Amino acid sequence: MIDLSIVIPTYNERQNIPILLDQWKTVCDSRSENIEIIVVDDDSPDDTAEAVKAFSSKLDHLVLVENSDRKGIASAWIDGCALAKGNYVGIMDGDLCHEPNDAMRLFDRCRLADVDIVIGSRYLKSASGMQNKSSAAILASKVAQITIRFLFNITLTDATHSFRVFHKKLICEVMPFVNSKGNSWLTEFSLQAHQKKILFDELPITYGKRVFGETKLNLMTEGFRLVFNVAKFWLRK
Numbered sequence: 001m002i003d004l005s006i007v008i009p010t011y012n013e014r015q016n017i018p019i020l021l022d023q024w025k026t027v028c029d030s031r032s033e034n035i036e037i038i039v040v041d042d043d044s045p046d047d048t049a050e051a052v053k054a055f056s057s058k059l060d061h062l063v064l065v066e067n068s069d070r071k072g073i074a075s076a077w078i079d080g081c082a083l084a085k086g087n088y089v090g091i092m093d094g095d096l097c098h099e100p101n102d103a104m105r106l107f108d109r110c111r112l113a114d115v116d117i118v119i120g121s122r123y124l125k126s127a128s129g130m131q132n133k134s135s136a137a138i139l140a141s142k143v144a145q146i147t148i149r150f151l152f153n154i155t156l157t158d159a160t161h162s163f164r165v166f167h168k169k170l171i172c173e174v175m176p177f178v179n180s181k182g183n184s185w186l187t188e189f190s191l192q193a194h195q196k197k198i199l200f201d202e203l204p205i206t207y208g209k210r211v212f213g214e215t216k217l218n219l220m221t222e223g224f225r226l227v228f229n230v231a232k233f234w235l236r237k
Contacts, residue, residue, distance in 0.1 A: 007080030015212035127204035
């Protein structure tokens with residue numbers, strides 16, 4: 001039986017993913033739970049998939065999904081969650097900005113606090129914030145959080161953040177109703193869950209710095225996409 005499945009989308013993370021998987025090996029060796037790691041690689045030209053395969057003998061329950069063409073990050077989350085065998089499912093980035101130890105804190109809170117989703121917040125007291133991001137990215141994120149709280153009467157401080165753990169039942173109860181693309185897919189995931197009275201919690205996390213490579217986030221594209229999808233959801237509501 002798998003207790004927790006972790007979904008990690010990757011694109012050109014050949015240098016980062018071995019470090020992250022090694023961090024997960026340390027965590028898995030220290031915990032009693034069975035943890036499944038699902039890496040969904042979006043046709044990376046830098047041999048990210050080969051780096052994951054090289055780690056397969058070191059980490060139990062390591063699953064690699066290789067897309068034959070680029071499908072986008074939302075598809076990676078959906079495909080990874082669809083394969084998840086765990087009673088709980090976690091989503092995290094593959095660029096070393098999220099820490100496996102924090103993922104386990106989210107998991108422990110989710111299963112012990114009688115809630116269905118726990119989000120790793122960058123904005124709660126004692127969280128690290130977004131210290132290593134551009135001023136534009138920090139401003140856009142903060143404006144998004146304020147707008148979402150105002151429009152939807154939601155208490156979350158970081159509803160847009162990808163770092164989260166949730167009960168597997170939400171794969172059937174929430175995900176089929178999420179239609180957004182790109183990074184705003186998880187924002188709509190939060191809003192759909194809120195609308196369905198799903199119980200949330202948040203924990204402060206350390207939001208790290210990308211070690212190798214460059215971000216794939218196009219701030220302007222994702223900003224317009226987020227505004228459009230939030231407006232569409234609000235009007236539909």
